[in-house]
Amino acid sequence: MQKDKVEQALLVGVHGAPELKYDEKVQYLGEFRERILRKLTKNQVREKAIYPEILQALKGKKADKLIINGSIDYRFIEKYKELATDLNKTSTVRSDPGFQGDTGLIVISNEAVEVQDITVEDRSSRLRRLGVPADLIETAGQKVCTECLSKIAEADKNELINYQQLTWIDRLAGDRCPGHK
């Protein structure tokens, strides 16, 4: 198994001189704000579901790297590392005691992109607004029936990455769709 790559961000230069835009970089895992395409908060990274906004951002031509806050438990980070690998993008877990703020992960470009709003709306409030039942929102990562699957697809087809379809074999084994509790 490949050893996980963990980076230490050097926010202070070797001679202790603060780096350019230090105050900004401690907020964004050691990166310049102008290079960020999308950002998730630490709590958003800790959710079970993958944010499709991050998938979309990583697919973008200008996306070069995914950087994840190393203070977050690895079991929450893993799904995003896999996502980056699937899309042939580099991902780095970065730790620094100097980091501030709520940044959980960022998708960055190697150049300035000047995206005005890098924040992502909370998944559950967005899906509720789109009419997805609460039970179904919370069952991300599970197998659901065709009817529920189409409800999700109707609201946002990008959300299908968070669900699988219940097969007849599952039903024979006694599994039921968790979307109808």
Ligand SMILES: [Zn+2]
């Ligand atoms: Zn269902």
